[in-house]
Amino acid sequence: MKKFRIGAMPSPISDAVKQRLSEVETATVGHIRQWGFMDPEIQALRHTRRVVGVAVTLALPAQDSTLLHHTLGLLRPGHIVVIDRLGDRKHACWGGGVTNAAHASGATAAIVDGMCTDPLEIAELQFPVWCRGITPITTRIYDLGGMLNMPVSCGGAVVNPGDIILADENGVLVLSPDEVDEVADYALAKQQRGMENVRRIHEGTRLGDLSGATKFVERDAID
Structure with a gap:
């Protein structure tokens, strides 16, 4: 062999x-x-x-x-x-x-x-x-x-x-x-959204509001 x-x-x-x-x-x-x-x-x-x-x-x-x-x-x-x-x-x-x-x-x-x-x-x-x-x-x-x-x-x-x-x-x-296009499309779009979120955070928006985390926490507090 x-x-x-x-x-x-x-x-x-x-x-x-x-x-x-x-x-x-x-x-x-x-x-x-x-x-x-x-x-x-x-x-x-x-x-x-x-x-x-x-x-x-x-x-x-x-x-x-x-x-x-x-x-x-x-x-x-x-x-x-x-x-x-x-x-x-x-x-x-x-x-x-x-x-x-x-x-x-x-x-x-x-x-x-x-x-x-x-x-x-x-x-x-x-x-x-x-x-x-x-x-x-x-x-x-x-x-x-x-x-x-x-x-x-x-x-x-x-x-x-x-x-x-x-x-x-x-x-x-x-x-x-065969995965390249799908992965690249997703990642580049998400990175663009991430840059927009950073801009909004610097303008005063809270991260929890952007991600939706605060909504879940506040809903649980009401319940």
């Missing part, structure tokens, strides 16, 4: 999809749906960037990063590397050297369901990474195997190659391509 399972590289994100989602906040989508979000422990690593891109999925076992090093030569602008670490929380598969290679390819970002290393070097390169934390213990080239562009689990979310990734300071959201 082969140690490596390799699928086709997805096409980079289209300009139309990128433009539709570039102003969407993950927290806005979180007002209406609770699926597709990665575990909140997967956090932005020393940056406040928002990125949109297409998932290139990897499953890497334990202390091995053989397949990741190979994949870095296949990345294109618009790709976001999504790495399922298969439960490993000890070894950092992503660090300064890997970031330099991903940055040189023009890739958009990386999402790691596990640990990273070299946070200062990554920050200096201004390459957005999301991960669970930092460790000095790293992976090596051990040729243990892995999967590329197969369905993976990252932060509890199922990610298929070619899925759309929206990530910002609040977290990481996975969308199938």
Whole structure:
């Protein structure tokens, strides 16, 4: 049986999809749906960037990063590397050297369901990474195997190659391509209403009146 399972590289994100989602906040989508979000422990690593891109999925076992090093030569602008670490929380598969290679390819970002290393070097390169934390213990080239562009689990979310990734300071959201328009329409409209509500609050309107909370409380007091 082969140690490596390799699928086709997805096409980079289209300009139309990128433009539709570039102003969407993950927290806005979180007002209406609770699926597709990665575990909140997967956090932005020393940056406040928002990125949109297409998932290139990897499953890497334990202390091995053989397949990741190979994949870095296949990345294109618009790709976001999504790495399922298969439960490993000890070894950092992503660090300064890997970031330099991903940055040189023009890739958009990386999402790691596990640990990273070299946070200062990554920050200096201004390459957005999301991960669970930092460790000095790293992976090596051990040729243990892995999967590329197969369905993976990252932060509890199922990610298929070619899925759309929206990530910002609040977290990481996975969308199938056919969900993009519906999610973008909802989120952008809600964000516009939110800006109008902020304006009204600054003019003196109470938040409880805007949200309807005060009506419920006052009704209960009368009852």
